[in-house]
Amino acid sequence: xxxxxxxxxxxxxxxxxxxxxxxxxxxxxxxxxxxxxxxxxxxxxxxxxxxxxxxxxxxxxxxxxxxxxxxxxxxxxxxxxxxxxxxxxxxxxxxxxxxxxxxxxxxxxxxxxxxxxxxxxxxxxxxxxxxxxxxxxxxxxxxxxxxxxxxxxxxxxxxxxxxxxxxxxxxxxxxxxxxxxxxxxxxxxxxxxxxxxxxxxxxxxxxxxxxxxxxxxxxxxxxxxxxxxxxxxxxxxxxxxxxxxxxxxxxxxxxxxxxxxxxxxxxxxxxxxxxxxxxxxxxxxxxxxxxxxxxxxxxxxxxxxxxxxxxxxxxxxxxxxxxxxxxxxxxxxxxxxxxxxxxxxxxxxxxxxxxxxxxxxxxxxxxxxxxxxxxxxxxxxxxxxxxxxxxxxxxxxxxxxxxxxxxxxxxxxxxxxxxxxxxxxxxxxxxxxxxxxx
Numbered sequence: 001x002x003x004x005x006x007x008x009x010x011x012x013x014x015x016x017x018x019x020x021x022x023x024x025x026x027x028x029x030x031x032x033x034x035x036x037x038x039x040x041x042x043x044x045x046x047x048x049x050x051x052x053x054x055x056x057x058x059x060x061x062x063x064x065x066x067x068x069x070x071x072x073x074x075x076x077x078x079x080x081x082x083x084x085x086x087x088x089x090x091x092x093x094x095x096x097x098x099x100x101x102x103x104x105x106x107x108x109x110x111x112x113x114x115x116x117x118x119x120x121x122x123x124x125x126x127x128x129x130x131x132x133x134x135x136x137x138x139x140x141x142x143x144x145x146x147x148x149x150x151x152x153x154x155x156x157x158x159x160x161x162x163x164x165x166x167x168x169x170x171x172x173x174x175x176x177x178x179x180x181x182x183x184x185x186x187x188x189x190x191x192x193x194x195x196x197x198x199x200x201x202x203x204x205x206x207x208x209x210x211x212x213x214x215x216x217x218x219x220x221x222x223x224x225x226x227x228x229x230x231x232x233x234x235x236x237x238x239x240x241x242x243x244x245x246x247x248x249x250x251x252x253x254x255x256x257x258x259x260x261x262x263x264x265x266x267x268x269x270x271x272x273x274x275x276x277x278x279x280x281x282x283x284x285x286x287x288x289x290x291x292x293x294x295x296x297x298x299x300x301x302x303x304x305x306x307x308x309x310x311x312x313x314x315x316x317x318x319x320x321x322x323x324x325x326x327x328x329x330x331x332x333x334x335x336x337x338x339x340x341x342x343x344x345x346x347x348x349x350x351x352x353x354x355x356x357x358x359x360x361x362x363x364x365x366x367x368x369x370x371x372x373x374x375x376x377x378x379x380x381x382x383x384x385x386x387x388x389x390x391x392x393x394x395x396x397x398x399x400x401x402x403x404x405x406x407x408x409x410x411x412x413x414x415x416x417x418x419x420x421x422x423x424x425x426x427x428x429x430x431x432x433x434x435x436x437x438x
Contacts, residue, residue: 014199018264021202028203029210041211047204054194055274058187060147063273064159065184066298071163072177076291083400087296090396091304092341094243098235098306098388099340102314103333105231111224111315112322152273156302188277195265195278202268209379221377224319228381231311232388240395248402250412258286258415259394266390270382275390276301286415287408288397296400300393305356307385307392310340313360320361320370332364339363354378 012020025044032040074080138157140146146154166173241252256263262279269275280297284290314336321328339360357371374381401407 014261017199018202018268021199021268022206025203025206026210029207032207032211041208044204044207044211048201048208049204051194051197051201051204052269052271054197055191055269055271056150058191058194059152059271059273060150060155061183062187062191062276063152063155063298063302064147064162065180065187066276066294067156067159067302068163068166069177069180069184070295070298071160072166072173072180073291073294075167077289077295079404083292083404084295086400086403087299087396090399091300094235094239094306094392094396095304095310095341096337097239098231098310099314099337101234101239102231102311103318103336105227105234106315106318109223109227110318110322111227112319113223115220115223115323152302191274191277194274198265198268205268205270205379221374224315224374225377225381227315228312229384231315232307232384235306235311236388236391240391243395243399248399248407250398250402250407250409254412254415255286255395255398257417258282258412259391260417262394263387263391267383267387270379270386272301272305272386272389272393275386279390279393283394283397285411286394286398287411288401289406289408292401292406293397296397297393300396304393304396305385305389307388308382309356311388312381312385313340313357316357316370316374317360317364317366320366320373321364323370323373324367326366328364335363336360 028040028044031037032044074084077083138153140151140154140158143158145151146158166177240255244250244252244255259279259282262275262282265278266272266275272279276298279301280293283293283297288296317332317336318328339356354371354375357374358368361368361370398407398412
């Protein structure tokens with residue numbers, strides 16, 4: 001056996017590296033807090049922030065070129081409009097299910113009761129969301145600001161316009177499309193290097209969360225934290241498997257085997273967009289045609305948020321209402337469901353769901369100070385929320401492909417949980433025409 005073969009044999013699996021990072025992060029965070037080691041706290045914070053900063057660095061151009069290329073790739077897919085419509089429809093259906101689960105959990109557990117928190121503990125956030133801001137904020141005033149200020153919704157709008165225009169131009173747009181594909185490959189290659197740093201980023205992010213907030217904060221928000229994790233777990237391990245088995249006629253265990261690398265990275269990175277290249281690769285590994293996956297996954301990474309935009313705002317709204325002693329009625333719960341389905345794009349696939357929460361609270365007329373009550377606990381909640389988001393972003397393409405007769409059942413049945421190697425360059429593979437939907 002050669003040296004390289006022996007090295008490969010003893011290579012630590014990526015999932016094991018992530019778990020090791022989690023354990024080490026908790027231990028270092030506990031040590032830093034219990035022994036008041038300031039330099040360790042600073043080090044953990046810097047390691048975590050650098051990892052998130054590297055992910056965010058590629059977000060703006062990645063979203064733009066991924067959306068542009070994904071729209072133009074639809075020209076290779078028969079019944080593209082039908083697939084796009086079905087994708088959006090299933091996004092909405094699963095969001096409604098998720099928000100309903102969040103509301104039921106919130107009403108049953110009363111997360112705001114017995115916390116000891118009062119309205120004085122809250123503070124108005126620096127940035128809030130409203131429907132006017134949401135609607136008017138879709139269209140940018142210039143082409144530079146959305147990239148410098150990382151306004152993902154406006155970037156998606158510009159990319160969609162550019163993609164549709166390229167489709168209309170036909171052959172004249174080929175040079176632009178070739179350049180866009182090359183830039184997208186470059187960004188994915190660079191982001192893949194960042195993804196390999198996830199175990200180190202895990203140490204910093206988890207360690208800093210423990211060192212900064214400690215277990216006391218989690219105890220004060222125990223019911224609320226448990227509600228979010230339980231709600232996400234129900235969607236992940238009950239709703240999604242039921243849809244796979246009942247609608248897609250597919251083995252749920254195979255889905256989680258194939259999608260696991262993306263789900264675990266999402267848990268650590270807390271960024272749907274940062275996880276997007278890996279999400280697309282696992283979706284393709286599950287048998288979804290590449291041309292369709294390259295549209296559905298980037299679309300989902302910016303709009304499909306069952307954790308951040310459905311479960312979280314539903315439970316958070318009930319939590320805030322109870323802290324401020326405000327009674328919510330049936331109409332308010334219907335408004336929460338409406339905001340979750342229509343306004344989920346406001347979360348933009350980035351770390352945190354504050355914009356979505358402020359949009360929900362402003363729609364219900366609840367005090368914005370409620371956001372301040374939840375900011376401290378947000379990093380701990382965001383891990384589970386983002387993992388749920390990404391699982392849903394891989395799930396819907398599988399369901400739609402299965403329903404339309406496009407899913408490669410053999411590939412799906414062979415899906416495994418091993419990490420995915422670096423993606424192949426797009427232009428090194430011959431494009432395959434996706435067959436017409438049944």
